[in-house]
Amino acid sequence: FGGLPLLTHRHSGQISSPKKNCMNNIISLLERITSRGYSRSKVFSDWIDLMIYAFLCNDEEYLKVVRSYKNDRKIGEREIDFFTDAFAKLLLLMVDTNIVFLGVIYMTWNISQGDKGQFFTPQHITDFMATVLGNKAGNIFDPSCGSGVMLIAHAKQLTNDELNQTIFYGQDIDYMCVRICALNCLFFNVNAYIIYGDTLANEVKMVFKTTRGYLGGTIHRLEDQQVVDFKNKYFPRHISEVNYGKKQLQMF
Numbered sequence: 629f630g631g632l633p634l635l636t637h638r639h640s641g642q643i644s645s646p647k648k649n650c651m652n653n654i655i656s657l658l659e660r661i662t663s664r665g666y667s668r669s670k671v672f673s674d675w676i677d678l679m680i681y682a683f684l685c686n687d688e689e690y691l692k693v694v695r696s697y698k699n700d701r702k703i704g705e706r707e708i709d710f711f712t713d714a715f716a717k718l719l720l721l722m723v724d725t726n727i728v729f730l731g732v733i734y735m736t737w738n739i740s741q742g743d744k745g746q747f748f749t750p751q752h753i754t755d756f757m758a759t760v761l762g763n764k765a766g767n768i769f770d771p772s773c774g775s776g777v778m779l780i781a782h783a784k785q786l787t788n789d790e791l792n793q794t795i796f797y798g799q800d801i802d803y804m805c806v807r808i809c810a811l812n813c814l815f816f817n818v819n820a821y822i823i824y825g826d827t828l829a830n831e832v833k834m835v836f837k838t839t840r841g842y843l844g845g846t847i848h849r850l851e852d853q854q855v856v857d858f859k860n861k862y863f864p865r866h867i868s869e870v871n872y873g874k875k876q877l878q879m880f
Contacts, residue, residue: 650721651729655737657714661707666697668737676730676807678711680836683814683847722815726784727751730808731775748774754781765790771827773798776809783818791840796820797862799827803834810836810847817845821858832859 661671681690697707731748758781779796806824813820820838825831835850
């Protein structure tokens with residue numbers, strides 16, 4: 629994939645009954661996989677990974693996920709067919725509604741319920757918060773980004789020129805959230821760094837970078853020395869832990 633079509637930023641979508649049906653169709657495709665003996669958590673996590681690896685052009689990791697399923701049915705009935713069909717339906721649904729649907733599916737399918745009891749902020753709340761904050765370009769930071777709905781809600785307040793000048797930073801301690809947020813920043817075509825690690829501990833385990841483009845965004849995963857360099861810039865060593873909070877607030 630060379631990038632995604634630009635999704636709209638100037639309006640927020642509402643989940644109507646037909647759109648809920650479309651979302652349920654996506655969940656039904658994933659449930660056809662779980663009906664063959666795979667857990668919900670594995671199926672959803674692998675679906676996220678397949679999307680990320682596809683956009684990273686990482687064939688090795690992509691095929692490793694594919695081979696963890698039997699895929700022994702006829703074409704159209706294999707597990708990988710359900711994964712790709714669900715992905716296609718997700719993109720069409722987001723283009724049609726302008727809603728950050730990955731987090732909604734994650735919550736609706738109750739993946740988080742038995743794990744950490746997560747609950748993402750509803751989109752109408754994030755839209756309201758973004759409206760109150762106003763259209764401020766620059767560096768936007770969410771230290772507990774979840775699925776990225778707050779970042780995307782703010783992005784929708786900005787013009788194309790303002791988006792070109794803005795970098796979104798999201799960080800979360802949960803790896804699932806980090807991957808979902810990175811994909812959402814890719815889908816909505818914003819410049820972003822999404823960090824996996826404990827914000828309070830100045831921790832950086834992994835970083836996804838999304839880059840805004842005229843024909844659609846791209847995603848990269850920072851590797852090895854790139855992560856070290858990013859961490860040194862993101863958490864400057866010359867700033868003490870006591871003063872870091874004040875400095876960071878001035879930066880963002």
